[in-house]
Amino acid sequence: xxxxxxxxxxxxxxxxxxxxxxxxLTGYFLDRIEAGKRWNAYLDVNAHLSLEQAKAADALIAxxxxxxxxxxxxxxxxxxxxxxxxxTAASKMLDGYLSPFDATVxxxxxxxxxxNPSGAGMVCLGxxxxxxxxxxxxxxxxxxxxxxxxxxxxxxxxxxxxxxxAAVAAGLAPIATGTDTGGSIxxxxxxxxxxxxxxxxxxxxxxxxxxxxxxxxxxGPMGKTAEDCAMLLSAxxxxxxxDSTSLADSGEDYGRYLNxxxxxxxxxPGKPLEGLRxxxxxxxxxxxxxxxxxxxxxxxxxxxxxxxxTLIEVSLxxxxxxxxxxxxxxxAEASSNLSRFDGVRYGHRANExxxxxxxxxxxxxxxxxxEVRRRILIGAYVxxxxxxDAYYLQAQKIRRIIAADFQAAFNQCDVILGPVAPxxxxxxxxxxxxxxxxYLEDIYTLSTNLAxxxxxxxxxxxxxxxxxxxxxxxxxxxxxxxxxxxxxxxxQASDWHLRQASEVA
Amino acid sequence: MKLDxxxxxxxxxxxxxxxxxxxxxxxxxxxxFSLVEEMQAVDTKGLEPLAHPILFIRDLAxxxxxxxxxxxxxxxxxxxxxxxxxxxxxxxPRVIE
Numbered sequence: 001x002x003x004x005x006x007x008x009x010x011x012x013x014x015x016x017x018x019x020x021x022x023x024x025l026t027g028y029f030l031d032r033i034e035a036g037k038r039w040n041a042y043l044d045v046n047a048h049l050s051l052e053q054a055k056a057a058d059a060l061i062a063x064x065x066x067x068x069x070x071x072x073x074x075x076x077x078x079x080x081x082x083x084x085x086x087x088t089a090a091s092k093m094l095d096g097y098l099s100p101f102d103a104t105v106x107x108x109x110x111x112x113x114x115x116n117p118s119g120a121g122m123v124c125l126g127x128x129x130x131x132x133x134x135x136x137x138x139x140x141x142x143x144x145x146x147x148x149x150x151x152x153x154x155x156x157x158x159x160x161x162x163x164x165x166a167a168v169a170a171g172l173a174p175i176a177t178g179t180d181t182g183g184s185i186x187x188x189x190x191x192x193x194x195x196x197x198x199x200x201x202x203x204x205x206x207x208x209x210x211x212x213x214x215x216x217x218x219x220g221p222m223g224k225t226a227e228d229c230a231m232l233l234s235a236x237x238x239x240x241x242x243d244s245t246s247l248a249d250s251g252e253d254y255g256r257y258l259n260x261x262x263x264x265x266x267x268x269p270g271k272p273l274e275g276l277r278x279x280x281x282x283x284x285x286x287x288x289x290x291x292x293x294x295x296x297x298x299x300x301x302x303x304x305x306x307x308x309x310t311l312i313e314v315s316l317x318x319x320x321x322x323x324x325x326x327x328x329x330x331x332a333e334a335s336s337n338l339s340r341f342d343g344v345r346y347g348h349r350a351n352e353x354x355x356x357x358x359x360x361x362x363x364x365x366x367x368x369x370x371e372v373r374r375r376i377l378i379g380a381y382v383x384x385x386x387x388x389d390a391y392y393l394q395a396q397k398i399r400r401i402i403a404a405d406f407q408a409a410f411n412q413c414d415v416i417l418g419p420v421a422p423x424x425x426x427x428x429x430x431x432x433x434x435x436x437x438x439y440l441e442d443i444y445t446l447s448t449n450l451a452x453x454x455x456x457x458x459x460x461x462x463x464x465x466x467x468x469x470x471x472x473x474x475x476x477x478x479x480x481x482x483x484x485x486x487x488x489x490x491x492q493a494s495d496w497h498l499r500q501a502s503e504v505a
Numbered sequence: 506m507k508l509d510x511x512x513x514x515x516x517x518x519x520x521x522x523x524x525x526x527x528x529x530x531x532x533x534x535x536x537x538f539s540l541v542e543e544m545q546a547v548d549t550k551g552l553e554p555l556a557h558p559i560l561f562i563r564d565l566a567x568x569x570x571x572x573x574x575x576x577x578x579x580x581x582x583x584x585x586x587x588x589x590x591x592x593x594x595x596x597x598p599r600v601i602e
Contacts, residue, residue: 100582201558215557244568245559324541335518342519345595349588356598357519365521373520374530378537380514381506394544396554401547403561436536452558477562 003028004171005500008072008228011174015061015071022061022071026054026123029073033125033172039148039157041167043078044086045126053123056111060121069235070121074109075173077164078127079134080219081208082106085124089210090142090163091132093341093348093367103208104240105177105219109232120235125173129163132369133338134181134212136160137441139188140432141371148428149192150501151467155425158188164222165192170504175223175232179209181216182326183420183445186457189222190420190470193459195487195497196222197229199480201452202247204233205240213333214245216326216449225497226458226487230255233480249478257485262308271308272489278304279314279413284444290423296461296469297419300490304417307489314409314416318402322447325402327439328382328395329450334372335379341367374435403451410476415486419444420470424463444472454480458487459496468496506535 003011003025014020030047050073057071081087081099088094102110112119131141139147139162147157150170157166161178165188168176178185180198189196197220204219211217221232233254240246261267263275280301285294305311343349343363350362368376382391409416421441431438448455453474460471471490475483491497511531515522522530559565580593589596 096586098582098585100579100585241568241570245557245565247559318547321543321547324544327537328541328544339519343588344597345583346586347588353598356600359598360519361521364519368520373518374533376518376520377511377514377530377534380518381510381534382541384514384517390545391541393554394547394549396556397549397552398544398547400552400555400561401549403555403558434536435533436540439537439540450558452561 003174004032006174007224008069008174008231009225011072012068012231016066022054022057022123023051025071026050026073026125029125029173036170036172038153039150039166039170039172040145041128041147041163041170041172042075042126043088043090043129043144043163046085049084050123050125053111057121057123060112067121069109069231071123073123073125073174074232075125075128075164075167075176076106077161077176077178078130079179079210080106080177081210082124082127085127087127087210089133090130090144091367091369091372092143095143095348097346099208101208104205104238104242105236106208108238109177109235128161128167128176131160131162132372133210133334134160134179134184134217135334135371135375137183137187137438138426138431139163140428141369143369146428149425150504151192151425153503154427155467156191156428158191158425160184160188161222162188165189165194168192168194168222168224169501175221175228177219177232177236178222179217179219180449181212181330182449183442185220185222186420186445186455186470186472187442189457191425191468193468193496193499193501194222195224195226195229195456195458196220197233197456197480197483198448198454199233199237200454200477202245203237203250203480205238205243205246207240207242211337213330214337215333216330218449226484226491227255227258229456230258230481230484252481254481254484257481258488260485262485268308273304273486274308276309276415276486277413278309278311279409279416280311281314281316281319281409281416281418283316283319284418288422288443289419292463293419293421293423293469297417297471300460300471301417303493304486304490307493312413314412316405316409316447318398318405319443319447321398322402322450323439323443325395325398325450326442326446327378328391329399331375331379332383332392333379335376335383338368338372338376343367371435399450402447406447406451406453415483416474418472420457420472421445424467424469448474453477454483456483456487458490459499460494461496506531506538
């Protein structure tokens with residue numbers, strides 16, 4: 001059985017029917033991880049720990065105490081701290097770091113115990129590579145080397161959750177967790193032909209998620225199908241008293257609408273999306289969008305129209321400005337968050353220094369990579385005396401306009417549709433010399449983080465050189481279940497998400 | 506932004522940049538800030554800054570909990586990744602002569 005081609009929804013059925021054990025599944029993926037090292041998707045693997053968890057999951061299933069996800073393996077982005085597996089955020093600063101606790105996401109998905117009675121019972125396969133501290137759009141900023149794209153090893157996997165994306169695309173995990181601060185779930189999902197969703201800000205706890213930009217960071221699933229993502233998100237999301245921005249109304253079944261028509265009572269099987277109004281922001285289809293991406297996204301819009309949806313043009317006038325706004329706010333928050341790394345209690349400490357001040361300075365300079373240092377400098381500048389009003393406050397005011405623009409659009413439509421990124425994956429090294437060129441690639445994803453809206457990436461085609469293209473769906477606050485419904489209906493009528501990279505056996 | 510600014514913010518950030526590194530990073534930061542300058546053309550008079558996305562849709566009360574000991578002693582685990590330690594304490598260079 002080729003389990004690496006199997007969605008977790010089917011894996012769950014096979015486990016429940018005792019056709020396969022969690023130990024067998026876990027061993028299967030551990031073997032594939034070992035054989036698939038060339039992608040550089042994982043930063044830490046511990047077969048002994050994974051198999052121990054699989055054994056516990058099998059015992060739960062045997063005693064009838066298993067849940068829907070019990071026994072299914074999952075890979076965690078290395079931004080989530082884990083007991084047992086090293087937690088580095090792909091930074092030299094945290095090389096070898098052993099966390100004394102698990103992130104809430106890891107706990108929620110993990111093996112249940114006395115202190116964690118509601119754990120979903122999933123088995124951790126290891127920690128996936130990423131851009132250092134989640135800062136990057138290509139995974140080339142990892143201190144442990146770039147992740148290669150399973151669709152073509154000469155190309156980037158996207159970032160910052162590039163390791164999670166490549167792990168699922170190369171069949172080294174059936175599903176994975178990611179985080180999205182400016183597109184870091186959606187863009188690598190698009191570049192590797194996965195389905196991924198960034199939920200509404202506050203849906204998933206940030207406790208134990210190594211912080212980059214706290215008002216933007218949000219975790220979500222990256223998998224093969226919308227149905228798989230709904231299953232994982234339902235288990236990831238919970239109200240967490242340990243995160244002050246965790247929303248009280250977070251736990252829900254995000255898969256409840258998957259197989260229902262958009263409009264209750266619609267019995268036309270050919271038009272399940274009748275009544276759905278899809279808005280296409282004209283700014284998302286303007287100059288700068290590659291023609292092959294535009295063609296695939298337009299074809300997907302047409303396919304949704306064939307399923308009964310209505311297409312209308314909407315406007316998000318400040319789309320271009322989301323780039324400067326994001327690259328002021330995110331570095332500002334990062335410079336504050338990363339001030340905790342001082343080489344005192346954990347993390348890298350320089351070998352030689354004159355005094356305490358010198359120790360801080362040398363440890364930080366040696367521990368952080370070039371892009372992280374650059375963003376800390378930008379953040380310190382925009383927050384410094386004399387510049388705060390012109391940069392930081394101005395960015396926060398435009399952030400309010402951006403959020404309001406979305407509400408104006410949602411007066412006319414239920415879901416917004418566009419591309420995830422202006423182009424497909426680029427060649428390794430092609431954009432790494434020029435940070436601004438890389439920042440411009442985030443144009444279609446940043447605004448939803450600034451507004452805190454849920455958004456997802458769904459495979460919708462390939463470029464002429466066979467690189468995946470992603471469709472972006474953006475919903476209003478708390479509408480994840482509806483977004484997943486639209487994506488699921490699209491996946492019932494298309495097969496882009498089922499295609500496998502030919503380099504992957 | 507000038508070279509002096511780079512050295513000033515590097516110091517604020519507790520990062521060390523020698524002259525050559527500062528000169529290399531300056532044009533990168535200038536390129537980023539020429540993008541950032543586009544924000545100045547937007548009229549934001551009378552608008553409140555939005556620090557947090559949820560504040561756009563609802564008031565967020567500061568969540569409070571009962572002041573009760575909830576954590577067990579994890580000292581050994583907390584010391585696992587200490588760069589230097591002695592007698593169960595984090596060791597740092599002498600700060601008071």
